[in-house]
Amino acid sequence: MKTALFTAVLAFAVSSFAHEHEADSSILAKSRIGTAAAASLEMFETTSNGTLWSLTAAVDEDEVLGKILYVNPQSSVHVAEFDCHFHSHGGREEAHCHDGAETPVSLQPPASLAFDTVDAYTDSLINALDVFERKVSASQNITAMKMWQHDDEINVSLKYQAAQGPAEAYFMCHLHNGVHIDCHRTRSAGANEPSF
């Protein structure tokens, strides 16, 4: 994510997460938001040496556009944009993501970021989608998502198209027994949501 515009064209199969995460990661492949978010997280882990603070992704016609907010080792905050398009491969849709413009932003970094790897974000998204599918709606109805960490929690907001119109579902994810990520539905978005 540190490099110039559109230097990488990366293809990630969601199945590559299957061996790393306890929850069923196949749920990521059920929505373009899930597929693109997983691919962008993998891309960030591979190419950046910063610590992830927040991630957004939104469906835009046939693409998913997103931004990653991170704190670099010098404690300055940056936003890296990405866009993903989709190809069918072996009966499965894969996200091909490009990293785009990267700009510093005038946000004060949090005093600490408890989750310093992208795995916690991926696990949180998997768990939030699992609850969303069982209790709220089909994940294909998701139009946008945002994740950010605050204290010892990762907050997940999912915008989706409900029968009665646009709606939003919120989740608070935390480490359970220091091992497993567990997501609880909440009535509102979590605290200290960064705007960028």
Add this chain to the structure above:
Amino acid sequence: MRFFLISALMCLALAGCGGGHNPDKAFLEQVRSVGRSSYFDLGGGRGRMVDSLDAVASGANFEISFELEDGGEMSLYTFADVQLQNGIEVRFRREGHTLKVTGFAQGSSQEWSPRFASIDASQTITFTMDIHNSERPAHILVWSGGKNPALNHRNTIYNSAEDSIDLNYDNSPGNGFGRAWGFRTQNAKLINAVLSSPQDNH
């Protein structure tokens, strides 16, 4: 003469022990059994189980079986003090074939009955319940039936982390502040109550 007096006093003292109150005996007389567990009879249909929870900030599983007369109630108290106060109470009440379920903690009560609509309250009822009191507020999961390896957070009948929003609550009602657990019955019969380690690790 002095020796005689001391001996006489000792004999009187020993005789007093033999015919007086024995606190150990009274203690044991309060112990009753239910299914595979034992409890102290607190009177008024209340019982505190002999075993206790490992720690206040911990998780535990409770498997309970009971029968309710129409209008009868059975309460399970967990993470409570020895008087079964300041804990988490789950109260089951039968109204015909319908089961009314209410959760209590920290002065709040929550109506969970819609999640239990499939339960026939006129039959013997068995629930398996996880309470993770190490979370704030406690994470409560309830399954229909006995404890078995197939139970997980996806097949609960009630899961505070997932169902509270639909019941118009933020989360579970709160936490418990003790290590005791027990029950209260009113026109109800508790058949079994077993404490074990949590079923679900979420």
